[in-house]
Amino acid sequence: MTTHSLTLPGLSAEELSRVSAPLEKAWTLPTAAYTDPDLYEVEIERIMRKSWLPVGRAEQVPNPGDYICFTLYDQPLMLVRGTDGDVRVMSRVCLHRAAPIAEGEGNRKLFSCPYHAWSYATDGQLVRAPLMEGTEGFDEKSCKLPELRSEIWEGFVMVNFDDDAEPFAPQVASYQKAFSNYKLDDMVIIKTLEFDSPWNWKVLVENFMEAYHHIAIHKTTFEPVYPAKDSKIPDADGPYSILHMPAIEAHADDPDGLPLIEGLEDWQRDDLLATVLFPYFLLAFQGTSATWYQITPVSVDRLHLKIHFLVPKTSAALPHIEEIAEGAGALLSVIHHEDIEANDMVWAGLKAPLTSQGRLSPLERSIWQLNQWWLGALSKTGS
Ligand code: FES
Ligand SMILES: [Fe+2]
16 A cells, blocks of 8 residues: 555655554554544544444343434434334434434433424434424425434444445454354443543554553553463454453453353453454453443544443343442453553643654554554545
8 A cells, every 4th residue: 555645634645654664664653643633524534434333232222212312423313222123323403493302311202302392203204393384395204314324233333424335244244253252242231431531532542452551551450460462463354453462371260250151262261352343443352241442532632432341141130240240340440540541641742742653562563453444544535
């Protein structure tokens, strides 16, 4: 791939060729890649609006009429299970004069706009528009809230703003096969932590995807169990990266009070795997559970993060599960606060005028893989 011809706000051809060099010679992204608002707009146009993004789990809307509101790249949306049982992601902006018709989450069979009470069914169909008699050519039946393309993949609701995007599942077939033993589709969220963080989204993804920092940031937590030097990052056969962190020794059978997932290989029971499906779908796997870091970029320098802890349905039905969920949440919080410290430091440094590109360690191969994908995605203007 030639990047010399790629023109991106704030980035020189020389900087880009350092990023696209083979890993042994590669450098990090230039600081502008994290801080330049114009470049962020280009990312939104060429990456975020063209990629499959996870916005929820189907199990979060189990009953007809269940809904969760959120906003993605200025578009107010809601994840809804229709009275027909189907899960949809649709605009929640009223077709009359653009007021959002719902906020928060709950259960409704009808969404009534708070402004002039136009009412929509759970599939987005307008069913009632009061006092519109005498409006020429107005037909309620032809009014339906726009729906985003969505796919349910392993229980995750994936959306794509691009109607022409290739379907998600075939693109990540090799990933799905590699993790099929964990049976993600059968898992449910038992604990969620939330954070607002003042960093560019790539700062968090990069931190998630390398174990090099275990030697300093997690030296008393992860490093004694998953030493940085043993971490491995294989070639990826698709738009993703996998960081394999072998455990120094086999764990006890029941490390966090949860049963091991049935059907795992021995190494899968013991080791920790951190993965990213590009651009920012972060999933980690361990012998008992999975963890989903749900990133929602808010601006070039801000993101919202939900850390969800998932276990198999059979584990979620254990009588003492609430206590286990609290314990898991406390541990995730300790680890994430260590990472917050790291990301805060990086963010302060990235904004400093004398900061330039740095060299990548072979242990940071995932960052290099993400950078190559990022350059490729930004090269496609798609118009
Ligand atoms: S804006 Fe929704 S009914 Fe008027
Ligand atoms: Fe970390």
